[in-house]
Amino acid sequence: MHPELGFHVESPSVASRGTSHFNILDKQGNAIALTTTIGEGCVYFIPGTDMQMNNVLGEPFLLPYGLDSWMPNMRLNSMMTPVMITDDAGVSMITGSGGASRIPFVIAQVIAYVYEEGMDLYRATEKGRINVQDETLHVEEGNEIYESIRDMQEVHWKGLNLYFGGVHSIYRDDKGGIQAAGDSRRYGVGEVFR
Numbered sequence: 001m002h003p004e005l006g007f008h009v010e011s012p013s014v015a016s017r018g019t020s021h022f023n024i025l026d027k028q029g030n031a032i033a034l035t036t037t038i039g040e041g042c043v044y045f046i047p048g049t050d051m052q053m054n055n056v057l058g059e060p061f062l063l064p065y066g067l068d069s070w071m072p073n074m075r076l077n078s079m080m081t082p083v084m085i086t087d088d089a090g091v092s093m094i095t096g097s098g099g100a101s102r103i104p105f106v107i108a109q110v111i112a113y114v115y116e117e118g119m120d121l122y123r124a125t126e127k128g129r130i131n132v133q134d135e136t137l138h139v140e141e142g143n144e145i146y147e148s149i150r151d152m153q154e155v156h157w158k159g160l161n162l163y164f165g166g167v168h169s170i171y172r173d174d175k176g177g178i179q180a181a182g183d184s185r186r187y188g189v190g191e192v193f194r
Contacts, residue, residue: 019098020186021082025091025170025178033082033094035103061101079103085111089176095169098186102131106165114171121171121179122190129164140164160185 019037024030037054044053062076063069070076081104082096095110097103106129113124128142137154139146140161157163166186171179182188 019080019100021096021098021166021168023094023096023168023170023180025094025172029090031084031091031094031170033084033096035080035082035096035098037080037098059100081107083107083111089172091172093169093171095167097165097167097183101133102163102165105131106167110167110169121169121181125167125169125181125183125188126160128160131164138163162186 019035021033021035023033042053045051046053059079060067061079079101080096083094084091085093085095093111093114095107097107109127109129110124113119113127114121117124119127126142128140128146130140130143130145131138138157139154140157140163141159146156162185164185166183166188168182168186168188168190169180170190171181173179178192180190180192182190
């Protein structure tokens with residue numbers, strides 16, 4: 001932490017599993033978007049390090065032919081999707097999310113809200129989301145279709161929910177203004193230092 005910046009964040013609990021994402025954009029336009037995960041962990045630490053190996057063998061989305069279809073010594077795919085969008089002026093948006101199979105879909109929604117609907121980054125991040133999982137439509141409260149399909153046999157999520165990931169982003173608008181937003185679904189924080 002940097003106490004001289006007066007910036008300190010603590011989550012309500014210590015997490016020993018799951019996925020995290022962070023972004024940094026500096027004044028020179030250098031950018032990083034990094035997603036990292038421990039999944040459920042596997043109790044094995046790489047000798048000589050404090051790094052625990054991941055265990056994603058329980059993620060059905062990564063094993064579409066069944067949880068028993070993984071073959072030893074075969075690398076698993078990943079849903080981690082850090083994104084960097086550029087334009088003629090350089091990096092215009094960096095973003096990413098934790099959230100298993102929902103990661104690319106929730107990131108795409110935030111990007112569409114910013115670039116297609118013209119929302120500011122905070123509103124785009126906190127807007128209710130939708131997701132299709134196992135042929136079931138999940139709709140989070142705050143999305144415009146939430147009320148219109150209320151009577152259908154779909155899954156309605158009241159309020160914002162961790163199920164819909166945690167999209168954390170930095171956005172540079174056409175005038176060079178910078179916005180940073182951390183998704184409240186994953187206790188995210190966005191901060192712009194001048």
